Amino acid sequence: MHTVNEKTLEKLKILAGAAKYDVSCASSGTTRGNSRSQLGTTSGWGICHSFTSDGRCVSLLKILLTNHCIYDCAYCANRRSNDVKRTAFTADELAQLTIEFYRRNYVEGLFLSSGVMRNPDYTMEQMLRVVKTLREVYRFNGYIHMKSIPGASRELVVKAGMYADRMSVNLEIPSEANLKLLAPEKDFESVFAPMRYIQQGMLESAEDRKKFRHAPSFVPAGQSTQMIIGATNDTDKQILTLASALYKRPSFKRVYYSGYIPVNTNDSRLPVLATPPLVRENRLYQADWLMRFYDFKADEIVDDTHPDLDLDVDPKLGWALRHPEFFPVDVNEAPYEIILRVPGIGVKSAKLIVASRKFGRLSSSQLKKMGVVMKRAQYFIVCRELSMQTVNELTPQYVRRKVTQKQTKAAADLLQYSIDWGE
Amino acid sequence: MTLFIYDHTFDGILSCIFYAYEHKTFPDAILSDADQRPLFIDEWHHIETDEKKSQRVWTALERKLSKSAQNMVLLVWLSELPETEMLLFGYFRKIIDNQHGFEMNFGDSDVLRVKEIAWKVNGEAEKIRQFVRFQKTKDGIFFAPISAQYNVLALVAPHFRSRYPDQPWIIYDTARNFGLYYDTHSLQEVTFSLQDLKSFKSRKLENEKLSETEIYYQDLWKEYFETIAIKERFNPKLQRQHMPKRFWKYLTEMQ
Numbered sequence: 020m021h022t023v024n025e026k027t028l029e030k031l032k033i034l035a036g037a038a039k040y041d042v043s044c045a046s047s048g049t050t051r052g053n054s055r056s057q058l059g060t061t062s063g064w065g066i067c068h069s070f071t072s073d074g075r076c077v078s079l080l081k082i083l084l085t086n087h088c089i090y091d092c093a094y095c096a097n098r099r100s101n102d103v104k105r106t107a108f109t110a111d112e113l114a115q116l117t118i119e120f121y122r123r124n125y126v127e128g129l130f131l132s133s134g135v136m137r138n139p140d141y142t143m144e145q146m147l148r149v150v151k152t153l154r155e156v157y158r159f160n161g162y163i164h165m166k167s168i169p170g171a172s173r174e175l176v177v178k179a180g181m182y183a184d185r186m187s188v189n190l191e192i193p194s195e196a197n198l199k200l201l202a203p204e205k206d207f208e209s210v211f212a213p214m215r216y217i218q219q220g221m222l223e224s225a226e227d228r229k230k231f232r233h234a235p236s237f238v239p240a241g242q243s244t245q246m247i248i249g250a251t252n253d254t255d256k257q258i259l260t261l262a263s264a265l266y267k268r269p270s271f272k273r274v275y276y277s278g279y280i281p282v283n284t285n286d287s288r289l290p291v292l293a294t295p296p297l298v299r300e301n302r303l304y305q306a307d308w309l310m311r312f313y314d315f316k317a318d319e320i321v322d323d324t325h326p327d328l329d330l331d332v333d334p335k336l337g338w339a340l341r342h343p344e345f346f347p348v349d350v351n352e353a354p355y356e357i358i359l360r361v362p363g364i365g366v367k368s369a370k371l372i373v374a375s376r377k378f379g380r381l382s383s384s385q386l387k388k389m390g391v392v393m394k395r396a397q398y399f400i401v402c403r404e405l406s407m408q409t410v411n412e413l414t415p416q417y418v419r420r421k422v423t424q425k426q427t428k429a430a431a432d433l434l435q436y437s438i439d440w441g442e
Numbered sequence: 443m444t445l446f447i448y449d450h451t452f453d454g455i456l457s458c459i460f461y462a463y464e465h466k467t468f469p470d471a472i473l474s475d476a477d478q479r480p481l482f483i484d485e486w487h488h489i490e491t492d493e494k495k496s497q498r499v500w501t502a503l504e505r506k507l508s509k510s511a512q513n514m515v516l517l518v519w520l521s522e523l524p525e526t527e528m529l530l531f532g533y534f535r536k537i538i539d540n541q542h543g544f545e546m547n548f549g550d551s552d553v554l555r556v557k558e559i560a561w562k563v564n565g566e567a568e569k570i571r572q573f574v575r576f577q578k579t580k581d582g583i584f585f586a587p588i589s590a591q592y593n594v595l596a597l598v599a600p601h602f603r604s605r606y607p608d609q610p611w612i613i614y615d616t617a618r619n620f621g622l623y624y625d626t627h628s629l630q631e632v633t634f635s636l637q638d639l640k641s642f643k644s645r646k647l648e649n650e651k652l653s654e655t656e657i658y659y660q661d662l663w664k665e666y667f668e669t670i671a672i673k674e675r676f677n678p679k680l681q682r683q684h685m686p687k688r689f690w691k692y693l694t695e696m697q
Contacts, residue, residue, distance in 0.1 A: 023662075031662055032669050039670040055607045062601075067684065068572055069695055071671035074680025081670065119659050122584065122609060123576045124602075125694075161605075280674045295674050371548045378547040385549045 022111045023119070030106050031116070034083040037097050038132055040282070041189070041245060042275040046078040046127035046162040048240030049184050059121060059128070059161030061184060061240075066127050079130035079164060080120050084108055084146055088134030092202040093289055094191065094250055096282040097134045107136075110148040111156075118157050128162030128184075129153065139170035143179065150182040162240075167213040169205055176216040177237075180224075185240040185272070188213045193258045197251040201288055210244075217242045218270040241272035248303060249296040250279035250289055256317075256326040259306055263317035266310065276303040302328040309335055312366060313359050331423050336362040339399060340415040346399045347409040351380045363396030395422055443470045445486035448527075450474035452519050455527060456496035458489050459534050468535075472527035499534070506537050511545040514560035520593045521563050529555055567594040571601055573689045574613060577660070578653040584611040585647065587692055595622055599629055660694050667695035 047065030067076035083097075085107035091098045108116075117129045131149055135142050146165060153159040165183040167176050180186060188210050192198035195207045217238055224237035244265065246258060262274040278295035306328060309315035313335070320334050321327065329337045339346065339362050348361050350372050358369045368390040375381060375389075382403040387393050398410045398418045410418050446461070446469040448454035455472070462468050467487070471480065479486075504512065515533070518526060533552045537544055548554045576584035584606070588595075595615050599622050602611060606624075612632065614621030623632045649657065690696040 023658075028662060028665055031666055035666050035669045039672060053604045053607060058606065058608065060601075060605045066568075066572055069667060069693065070681045070685040071667065072678055072681055073672050073675035074677040074684065075670075075672075075675070076684070077667065077670065080666070116662070119655075120663060122606065123578070123659065123663070123694075124574045124586070125663050278675075280672065297675065371554075374546040375548040378544075378549055381549055388551070388554055389548055 022109060023115050027108075027112060027116065030108055030112075031082070033104055033106050034086060034108065035081065037086045037134075038081050038083045038130075040096070040277065040280065041081060041130075041132060041166075042075075042277045043164070043187065043243055043245060043273065044076050044078045044081060044130065045164075045185070045243070045273065048272050049162075051160065051239075053160055057158045057160040058118070059159055061127070061160075061162045065162075068124065068126055078127050079162060080117050080126045080128070081130040082108075082113070082132070084113065084131060084133040084142075084149060085136055086134045087136050089137070090135055090202065090204050092191075092205070093283065093286045094201055094247060094279070098283070101283065108149075110145070110152050113149050114152040114157055114159075117153060118159065121159070121161055128159075128164070130164040132166040133168065135168060135170075139168040140172050140175055142168050143171040143175040147175065147179055147182070150179065154182050164240075167217065169209040169213065171213060173212075173216045176213050177220050180217060180220045180237045181235055183238055185243060186213075186217050186238050187243045187245070188217075189245040190261075191245065191247050192251055193246050193253040193261055194251065197253060201250070214242065214244070214268075218268055221270045238270070241270050243271070243273035243275060245275040245277055247279050248276050248300050249292065254321075254326040255299075255303065255306070255328045256321040256323070258303065259310070259317045259321055262307060263310055274307060276300050276307070298330050299328065302330060302334060306334045314356060332419065333362075335360075336395060336422065339410070340419055343410045343415050346411065347401045348399060349401045350386065351376050351402060361396055361399045363392035363394065363399070365390070398422075443480065443483050445469060445479070445483050446472045446489050447486060448472060448474060448489045449491050450476070451491055452516075453493055453496040454489065454491040455519075455530055456499040456534075457491045458527075458531060459499045459538075460492070460495040461487065461489050462531075462535075463538075469528075469531070472531060503534060503537060506542050507545055511556075514556055517560040517563040517597075518556055520597070521559050522593050523559065525555075529559070563592045563594060563597075566590060566592045567597040569686075569689065570594055570598045570613075573685070573693060574598075574602070575692055575694045576611060577647055577694075578656045579647065579651055580653055582610060582653070584609055586611065586613045587616050588613060589617040589688070589692070590615050591617075591688075593618060595620075599624070603629065664695050664697075 045065050046061065047063065049061050050063040051061045053060045065078055067078050069077040071077060085105070086097045086103065087105045087107065088097045088099055091100050096103070120126045121128065131146055133142050133146055136145065150163055150165060153163065163183045164185045164187065165179050167179065167186050167188045169188060190210055192201055198205060198207065220237045221241070224234065227234035228236065248258070265271045265274055278297050278300040279292065280295045281289060281292060283289070306320045309320060310317060315338070319338055328334055332340070339360070345360065348357055350358055355369055355373050358364055358372060359366065371389040372381060372386070380403045383393060386402060398408065398413060444467060446458050448458055458469070458472055473479065515530065518530060529552060533556050536550065536552060545553060548557065570588055570590055574586045574588060576586045578584055595613060602613065603624055608626055610625050612621050612623045614634070619633060621632050623630050
């Protein structure tokens with residue numbers, strides 16, 4: 020059965036090229052072993068199998084089923100008014116391609132998205148055929164991330180959820196007014212409705228499994244979404260407040276932020292940007308990280324006086340400089356959550372500190388060995404010997420100057436968080 | 443300077459501990475027969491590996507170490523770093539001489555170092571799980587050469603075994619000249635002749651050894667890999683940071 024053929028290469032080029040602006044590539048969130056009759060496993064943290072020349076993780080075969088589309092969204096390369104070559108995979112062709120990539124350890128599985136053919140439901144049905152073939156014909160037990168098409172019916176979303184590990188619906192534009200401006204055929208409801216279906220499906224499946232241990236699991240790795248950054252005038256406060264509201268839903272695992280890259284140059288509704296806003300995107304990931312792992316609230320990171328993130332300092336340091344009264348923190352006494360608030364101390368080193376200090380008071384050289392970045396932390400802590408020169412004596416302005424001097428080089432080649440880890 | 447000579451096995455290190463406590467003599471260095479001896483040795487002891495004694499030491503350690511700390515000790519052993527013997531010896535002494543729970547004292551340099559090395563070895567195993575690239579051969583075996591920094595082959599084998607239960611594979615560590623062969627039922631160690639090894643070191647198998655469609659899938663993968671990079675975000679430094687250059691020679695997409 021060789022449905023993969025010469026034409027596949029060209030389709031791959033077109034349909035992978037059109038899918039690449041979706042940031043998410045995570046294969047994380049679910050651990051599933053294997054029985055001998057199937058092919059594949061999933062591992063909880065996800066596995067990145069390669070990194071492209073832009074430094075992004077390649078974990079899944081991320082691809083569109085087709086780039087035909089009935090919509091005309093301003094920010095999208097596949098909009099119907101664009102004169103690009105259109106093509107589509109057959110279900111078996113794409114399933115076989117996934118399997119062959121998987122067997123060579125190129126990928127963790129498939130990330131299937133699509134342009135909208137005819138109508139949302141028709142598109143979902145075609146996508147379902149691919150994942151069904153993978154799971155039922157090829158007995159594929161690896162990772163499947165499936166996009167839910169905005170506007171698709173509840174029945175089809177629920178069906179898809181039985182095959183997929185993760186589902187996502189992209190918000191793309193952080194405010195409804197701007198979404199309507201750029202994607203006239205969409206509104207927030209067309210995005211939030213499938214999000215609700217996914218959530219309901221997950222909750223029902225969790226209930227079922229309380230009763231029947233072997234009830235099928237529904238989207239075990241939860242859902243995610245993506246927002247485009249810098250295509251509209253939405254502030255970081257709007258973005259992070261929205262993200263924080265999404266994270267309150269039990270099904271939500273990740274919000275991705277994608278610095279806007281102009282793919283359509285002739286649209287006056289969109290800004291002209293020389294380079295994508297990568298620093299801002301990075302700061303948003305850091306802020307997102309603080310909300311998920313450091314117990315920060317969105318309104319601690321951004322507020323009405325500071326609606327946008329500071330591009331010169333990371334949001335944790337930014338918060339610390341606005342709150343000198345919180346410091347210094349005595350690392351030998353303070354509880355874990357308080358230590359986590361110190362700039363330069365991460366989850367790993369905070370845990371090491373709390374475990375070790377009962378054996379004796381920790382000194383700055385010990386902290387350094389444990390991975391504390393003393394260049395930043397020194398202004399905010401007391402340990403065995405350090406204490407004189409904290410942010411209170413030196414003033415936040417001075418510390419800010421000191422730290423940003425040291426950071427200029429680091430900021431120049433700002434790195435995107437390796438975002439697929441640590442869910 | 444006091445020197446212990448041992449047989450370069452994990453049981454051997456445990457036997458060193460037994461000997462040291464029995465004779466109240468503690469080494470400044472632990473070497474195997476093959477290692478070069480340092481100058482100015484005052485005394486040296488040849489430590490016989492005795493499984494009964496090493497078992498007694500391990501049982502004592504098991505009582506004081508959590509499962510995860512026991513695992514870390516094993517990872518340190520697999521690092522094969524020159525400091526391994528003395529680090530483990532020092533660590534075991536501290537664990538034996540202190541109360542239960544000393545493994546959490548990361549203010550202690552040995553305890554912290556054991557954790558650091560264990561992280562590194564785990565990290566290397568993870569890199570291998572990420573960057574193994576199988577090539578399908580004519581006889582249907584999926585072959586992947588690797589060159590691991592630490593001896594992690596045994597750590598990664600279970601992952602590939604459960605992932606591909608119906609797929610025969612060989613993962614071969616060219617740095618240590620041994621590999622594991624999974625025949626869809628069991629795992630066994632394999633060693634190739636030096637001549638064969640030479641040809642694996644040149645990254646790719648010769649075309650006549652590959653299955654008919656192998657090159658085609660490699661081309662598809664390379665095309666995919668090229669296509670999905672976003673040129674406006676070009677950042678080769680970040681790429682190297684996540685995917686160090688030393689792995690590139692066996693990565694299909696980097697050829």
